Amino acid sequence: MANLTHLDEQGRANMVDVGDKAVTERSATAQAVIRMEAATLAMITSGDHKKGDVFAVARIAGIQAAKRCSELIPLCHPLLLTGIDVALEADQAACCVRIEARCSLAGQTGVEMEALTAASVAALTIYDMCKAVDRGMSIGELQLLDKRGGKSGHWQREEGQS
Numbered sequence: 001m002a003n004l005t006h007l008d009e010q011g012r013a014n015m016v017d018v019g020d021k022a023v024t025e026r027s028a029t030a031q032a033v034i035r036m037e038a039a040t041l042a043m044i045t046s047g048d049h050k051k052g053d054v055f056a057v058a059r060i061a062g063i064q065a066a067k068r069c070s071e072l073i074p075l076c077h078p079l080l081l082t083g084i085d086v087a088l089e090a091d092q093a094a095c096c097v098r099i100e101a102r103c104s105l106a107g108q109t110g111v112e113m114e115a116l117t118a119a120s121v122a123a124l125t126i127y128d129m130c131k132a133v134d135r136g137m138s139i140g141e142l143q144l145l146d147k148r149g150g151k152s153g154h155w156q157r158e159e160g161q162s
Contacts, residue, residue, distance in 0.1 A: 016109075018108040019108070021151070022108070022151075026104065026147075026148060027102060027111065027146075027147070028102070028116075030116040030119040031099060031145055033139070034123045034127060035095060035137060036097075036137040037134050038095050039134075041092065044090065044097070044126075051129050054129050055088045058086070058088060058126050058129075061122055062099070063086055066081060066103050066117055069114045083103065084101070086100075086101045087100045088122065099122045100145070101118035101119040101122065102115060109150075110149065116142060120139070123142075124139065
């Protein structure tokens with residue numbers, strides 16, 4: 001348990017004190033993929049959804065989720081994010097939408113959880129907006145792609161890494 005930073009010596013959950021850590025530029029990029037029927041994806045990309053622009057709403061939801069991450073995940077620090085970018089890309093051949101969320105700040109702790117939360121909530125928003133026409137959608141491949149900054153420096157997911 002000594003290696004788990006959110007547990008004290010007795011194994012109790014606690015919020016890590018980052019007060020002595022250096023302020024550095026930090027960023028993280030995460031992804032999620034939502035798979036759906038081809039007709040559902042066509043409806044989204046053509047703009048024919050009666051609820052409006054699915055990608056615009058999902059992008060805003062992802063941004064909002066990153067900003068509120070500490071309210072959702074108990075031991076996350078509230079952060080002053082300086083940048084949030086949520087990109088959505090339709091992949092017609094694979095019948096899916098790939099979501100990539102990038103968060104950045106100058107701070108004392110990383111932004112991995114904010115990026116992961118943004119990607120997952122954007123995917124959930126697409127599901128919510130489209131569930132009436134496609135309840136079989138699935139969300140997966142939620143993963144950290146890249147993180148920069150802090151003591152541990154740069155980390156990048158390698159192709160095929162689980």
